[in-house]
Structure formats: C-alpha cells, structure tokens
Amino acid sequence: MKQNCKLLQETFVLLLCSMALITHVGCVDKNRNLVPTAPSKNPNYWCTWYWQNYLIKKGQKVEKVDPKNIYTNQAARDQLTEETVFGPNGMAVVMLPKTRSDFYFLIDHGWQDKNIKENTFFTSILDKKDFPRYTNLSAKDRIKQMNEDIEQLGWRGLGLWFRGNKTEQEMRQMIEWSKYAGIRYWKIDGGDITHYYATKIKDVIYPELIIEHITGTGPLNSKWDTPNLNY
Template identity: 25%
Template sequence: MRYSITVGLVALSTLAWSQKHSSLIPGTPSKADDYFCTWNIQGYLSSYVTSPAQRAEMTGDNMFGKSRFQNWVSFYPKIRKDLIFVMDDSWDIPANENSGDNKYLGWVEVDTSRFPGFTGPPNQRMSKLVNAVKAAGWKGLGGWICAQQAQLVGDNDTEMYWTQRLLTANASGFAYWKVDWGKEARNAEFRKMLTRLGRKYAPNLVIEHATNERFISIGDVYRTYDVENIIAQPTTIARIARVLKYKPEGDAKGIINCEDEPYIAAGLGCAIGVMRHPFVGNLPNGAIDFVFPPVGRNLKLRLDEVVRGVRWHRIALPFGVGSDDYKIDDQNLQDKWKVGYRDTWGPAKIGDTLKASAPARVSRGLPLPIVKSDNPARPFVLSSRYANGAIAIATIGRGLNHDYITKKVNVEQQINDVKHPIGVFGDYLSLTLILPQNTLLKGYQIWGQDLAGDTPVNITKKVIVKNNRITLPGDLIRTVGLSAKTKGDLSDPGLVLKFEKR
C-alpha cells in the first residue's frame, strides 16, 4: 500500500525550515562496520544464469569501467564515505576459474587477470586496489573470503597461511573480511583461529562470521545470512531475536549484521550489509530480476532507506550482544507470500505460499513498544537504546498475499529522557514517547530532519505535548521523514528528532 506525500499530510509550507540551524546529522563519516557488497550486482550483470557466470563478473573493469552496468564504485554517492566496498566471490581467483570447487578458493590475493592494472607483490597489488577504491570516495575496501586454505598450496601450516594473508591485509589497509562458505565454514575452531590471528596481525581488519548463530560469540561481526526478499523482514527479525541471548567471548564485539535491512538495523542496533543496487528493471537478458523482484517492496526503488539507515549510524553506532536488557514479544506475526512468476530465487513454485514468522515486537535497552492495534496486518515494531543514549524506533511492514502492506498504527514507547537524538523509521498513525511522570517538557524546541537530507525543521508547534507524553502525528512523521526523498523512491519515512532547550 502506498501513500501520497501530498494528500492529507502536514503541509511543508507550515513547517519552520531552518537554513541557520546546523544539520542534526554529523558531517563526519560513520565508524560503523557497514558495507556495500557486490554479489547481487554480479548476479544482475550475469542475468543470474549460473553461479560461475556470476563469479566471472567480479572484475576491475566492472568496478571502475565506464560502460553500461559498470562503474560500481560510483554507487551511493551520499553515503559512500560511510561504507566499505566489499568485493564478493572470486575477486582473488583467476578470471578463467569460476567453478565452485576450484583450487584457488581461499587464496586471498588480488588477481591480476581480474585486475590487470594492479601489479606487483601481493601487498602492493592490494594497496593499489585499496587506494583506488578510497579515491572513489569509499571508506575502505573489503572482500569475500572462502573459509578454507586454497588447494593449490597443498598441505601447509594453517596458522602460517592465514597469518601471511592477515599481514598483507594489515599492510595494505584492507578493511573487511566477509568469511562465508568453504570447507571450514561451520568449524568454530577455524573461525576462532581467524579472529585470534586477526587481533594480533591485522588489528584494524574486521572479520565477519556466518553460518551458525553461535559464532556471534567469537568475533567482531556475525551476519544473519541470505534471505529471499519477499519474506526477508520476518526472517531477519527472527534471526536477530535468536542471537540476542549470546555472550561474547573475550574481546569479541558480537555485532549483528542484518544485511540489506537498514530500518531493522536501526531499530535493533545492527550493522548493515547493503546488497541492493541502482540498476533497475529487468536483467540484461530481459528476464525479471528474481532477486529484487518488482513486486512487494521493490527494493531497488528503495535506495533512500539505505541512505537513512547508514546516516543514522553517524548518530548512533551498532552495538553488540551480551546485555540481558532486551525483550522479545511472546506473540509472533506471520507473513504469507503467494509466489508469482519470478518472485524468488528459491525453489518455490508459482502458487506456493512462503511463510515466515517473527516476534511482533523486539526491544534492546528499552521496554517493549506498545502497539495500539490487534489488526493481523499490523507492522512489526522494534526499538533500541544505543550505547550513547540515542533511541531508535521502527515499524516494519508486512508481506501478505502478494503485496507489501504498510498498515499505520498508534505506537507508544517509554523512554527515560530526551537528552539524546531519537530516530523514527517507518509509518505510523501516531508515535507517542512516554517519559517518567515527573518530567517537565516546558521550554523545549523540537527539531526534525529527514535522515536523507541536511536541513532541520522546527516541528515544535506540530507535536502534541501533554504532561509527560510527546505525540508525533503520523502525517508529520511522513512529511518530515520523506522531505528529502528522491523522485520515484518508495522508501518508508526515516527521520531524527532533537529536543533543545530554548
């Protein structure tokens, strides 16, 4: 369901926009471990015909070239400096080796047949590539890592093998290892070893783990893993809820990367692994893009929400598991998607119904939000208090039948104070912030700003303040939270609030 930004909303002309008040969003890049990953742009170029064809698209020409569907380093200009550019499967493998069992898997060296302009010893090749990506405006460069030692070296000392590659990463400034499948993918001891050696030999390198939720305890980042986009939101929320119980071991950070779900990331304190890209429409061979199908959310027309989620991390950084201060609703909501033609990359057939359930509400560091609705199509509602005191609240729409439903409801959230920024994501009938009973709210100005924009607006007169309750009408949230939207973008609203004493 879509809503017009011009009908029934607070008129933009009635709001006190300020060219003098500084932006509510810091200008310095986020320190979060957010990234853009190339796997789906590789798939798009290959029309997803085969996995080897998808791997073959991981080339320097595609990253830096100027032809159609190339120049990947030009993506996301507004947030490029906040994101690590992560090259996916086969960046480190000869261009003619694209099978899923080739002897180079796990080689972890820049391959000159894919990157012919990047020559020299391993350290030098990688340094040149890191510098080229940074020169294009990205925060850093990372890569997909097969969880195994390359077969071409035969039996070798495992720790020495990975130490050498970590030293190369450290010397070149390589920023991120996305450690995925491979012979050791589910081997906890192998992943512990990588983390331990990384701490010693490449302390600035972020090593991400996946494949088993218990691995969140042993490293910096744990990725919730691949999802089908038509049921991605409940699947991702459920996976996050399952890992909140774990405790980091030693100096592990235990940060959750919930992949390409920026509003879920904001609502639950997670990092973002962006997979969507700006090449809209059918695949080059004319077929419907079944990874980002033009039904439901139509994610490739929702790039603004990526910008908003990533820029929120300039205000509040993702935080790891380990605290017992989280709450998970006993009630689940279930999305049900009736599969149409090329809706999914999975095995489901046309007419099948895909189902995915997740807790209706999840919170971290806050009481569960109160949802004033029992409508079965009501949204998931998420909230978190971040380590620096900032608060985020998000409503997440539903995939039902064969549509994406953004059912507006009244939401209430108990908070302790208004000293810190508050992020509001999604659609609402209203959002009420409930402060302790003895809180005095007189003398405050309330500012709001679209997280995709740079100009704050004084919304004091549009917010309803009564005793210890602060109510933002849903129309106000939508007006301000979409005020910097890109033409044609379908993203839900996302804004930041700031309370200032006069």
C-alpha cells in the same frame, strides 16, 4: 464541580503546550541537514554480489529465474572485473555517490585468482586476468593498490570476501598482507569456524581489522537448528 474545573484547566494547559510545540516545529529550518557530518564507526559495506548477478544478463528482463543454468555462482563470479568495478559505469564509480565515505566497498565472490585450484576462494591473491591494471605488482601490493584506488573514489576502503579454511600459518600471512595493504574489513562467507584462526590472529597483530562470519540461508531460515553456524 471542583474536579471538573481542575480537569478543564489541565486540558487547557496541555492544549497550550501542544500549540507551542507545533509552532516550534513549524519554525525549524527546513534546510537543516540532519545527517551526521562525522564518519560512522560501524562496519557498513556495499557488496558487489547482487550487481554481479544483474550483469549476467546485462540488465535484460528476467523472464525465467534459472539458478542452475543461468544465474550460477560461476556466471556471477565472471562479472567481477576491472571494467565492472572501475569502468565509466563501474560499481565503485557510480554507487552511493553521496554516502560512500561511510561504506567499505566489498568485492565479493570472484576476485581471487581462479588458477589456484586448492582453496581458491580463501586467498588474498587478486586475479590479474580480471584486473590487468595490477599485473606488474606483487600479490600483496595488488590489494594494497586496489584499496588505494577505491579510497581515491571516496569509499571508506576496500573490503574482502573469503570462503574456506586455512592453516594457522597461512591465515597469519593473509592478515599480515591486509595490515600491509590497509584492509580493515573481511567478510568470511563460510569457513574458519573450527579454530577461528582469523579472529585470534588479527586480535594480536592487527586489531583494527574487522572480521564478520556469515552463513547464508534462505528467507525461511532453513538452517536454524544446525549447530555452530554464524549469522
């Protein structure tokens, strides 16, 4: 009998606590904003790549996915222009209007000068044809001005995409340019995994630069057993 009474007492106490908790939750200000006001320190970014692919057919319904003839890398590269970034409906203008201050605006495959035939996609030279507003600026001033333009729109800053390999001397110059331009995020989408020059150099001369190496793969992780890949 005593045990039953004790059990009933404990159950009654738990019930009272639960009711008090429910009452407290119900009194919480529903207008309270739970989103932190302090900027995030994590290297969050919004990437242009999928929007570039969307623009290939200008938003038309995808009747047939054809990666060899329609949705090619080159076709997507061609969609990264001043108009698609800074125009009235440009990516940097319309995306993440309320939260972009926490995100780097990462320009992906297609921003570099396509007239450079060797190692085209591991340079810091912005294509003047695609971004004519920067035509009269030096190469390092182009990315500096673009970074400032992106920040003026409320983004955390400009992020740069790269692919390929550079010599140690070439990599040092690129990091020096990023330091000059205030670039604080790089995405290396394949390359520089033999010596990791980029990370070694930036650790010495520009530790504020965040560099992430990635190796893209399909949804089934088909390269899981390939050594020395970075995900």
